[in-house]
Amino acid sequence: LIQIDEEKIHSTINEKKPRSVALDGPDGILKKIQSCAHRLSEKYQIPVYVIGDTSWGSCDLNIHAAETLGVDILFNIGHTIAMEKFGDKVVMIDAFDDVDFGKIAKICAIKLKKKNFSKISLVTNSQYLQSLQKVKEIFEYHGYEVVIGRGKGHLNDAQVFGCEFYPAYDSKDKVDAYVFLGQSIFHSTSIAIVTQKPTFMLDPYFNEFSEINDIAQKLEKKAILSVFKAQDAQTIGIIIGLKEGQFAKIKALELKRLLEEEGKKILLIAMTEITDERLLSFQDIDAFVQVACPRIGTDNHFHKPVLSVPQAISLIKLLKGESTEGFLQIKHWL
């Protein structure tokens, strides 16, 4: 079960004595955030607002919502990163899943032996960070050398985002395989794509582990195909995401110049949530480049190609007749 670090919320409120606060987090834990809001509201008798907009990650904190509401503190719950605060309003609150990885880690450790893997790296996303040590010990007990990749920027050691992979990337030439803690195909497929190594996902709920390289390969092929499709576009819409941590206007203007040099007509678009439904209103655009989040186009269905920054750079190389091989095997997709 997901456990929100409510203690930290209480101690922060007791210390700062805010007149009102807001709570924000990913949709998956909104139910728990609601209960938390009721408890805080009752205990402190101050307005407690739950932000109902999406919060996809630490790139998407809804600080503007907090400013509009005029709250003194915005608690962002469930996006544990290497920083505890953002500016003077945002306090990051952990939400860890206390599910036990012991059983599936043991099964996995025994089975991977048969594949002659002796050196593995453990990676995970925020909610299982505290399970790392135990899983590491299990694999070590079974004779593996276990690498915990170094964090960087917002990332803790062994942590990956959907867009940044330093702890995985930096060890890719030193290990035989990656073992991802958790049920996230979203996170584990990108590790497989970036490292091109066997990557296994440990699912502690069903006590299963699975190699996700086939799924990853399909995702990668889809991403490459989008780039090829976009080659023929006459008009390309370059979308600037308006979420605070996804805003990349300079990058958008740079890609505009490069694509115009290759004969493309460009429309600059600014948007908060980039969805197929919203893009259908842009009928005269043949393909899109979005500089907001690299996973939007690859992990959702769109009627037209929607390229991320690495895909757009690959497109420009293609148009120049240059090789684009390995354009997704990089440390981050931003």
Add this chain to the structure above:
Amino acid sequence: LIQIDEEKIHSTINEKKPRSVALDGPDGILKKIQSCAHRLSEKYQIPVYVIGDTSWGSCDLNIHAAETLGVDILFNIGHTIAMEKFGDKVVMIDAFDDVDFGKIAKICAIKLKKKNFSKISLVTNSQYLQSLQKVKEIFEYHGYEVVIGRGKGHLNDAQVFGCEFYPAYDSKDKVDAYVFLGQSIFHSTSIAIVTQKPTFMLDPYFNEFSEINDIAQKLEKKAILSVFKAQDAQTIGIIIGLKEGQFAKIKALELKRLLEEEGKKILLIAMTEITDERLLSFQDIDAFVQVACPRIGTDNHFHKPVLSVPQAISLIKLLKGESTEGFLQIKHWL
């Protein structure tokens, strides 16, 4: 065809010499806004951003998007109101439809005679404001007394929003019927509900006119039913809309107090686009009150009751055992 007042955009750019601009407007004219963006970008060689977020009205100008982008001017196209500017960034640009109402106005004038209507009021939404005078003359030629209701606040004479109806409301005891110029069931039904008078919609594209009171009655019944359904709610989510012209925190806190006095448990929620999909994440809420836009709950499908401010006030009266009759027959639904 919709004609954007591009002349005003050019003269504003020539006068203010902005380093970059943004264009924004309702989805229906986004195609024309795109062409306009290409022309401006080519002529002035400055970045021209099209805002891809929704812009439902003059309450929804996306000023935050303009500020994030750092543009000098935000042209809001197609939401003609009584003001030409908002703050120092937003310039309102007309987009009028030049479709000819002559034929259908004449047919309507002749047919309504048979119903013994002699005094009518003309109303419309922004895009047909310039057709008013001609239609007025046609009805007058056929012997009607024609009332053009006075504008107020953001509203021009004879203009209605989906939420504000002064020009219609103020004349309701003086006229036999309302004639709405345009194809908008959204606007014309609210006139029928508010005034409780026969209301006719002139459709200049199909050259048809139709009485919309039956549709309006269904909408009103649906709105009343939602209030009755919300009576049994244990927990009510009060949603504060984050769009600049829809932000009503004080109203939300007031409704919270009043509903708590009636024994309801309240969760405060803040949200930009209030959709059924977003609300489905709030599983433990039995009904919602939203203080953003009164048409959200009545004109869209939601799995749970979503009440506007007048509906919420009606709910509070119901809970107190007071009469709520005629709660939608008011000047505005805010």
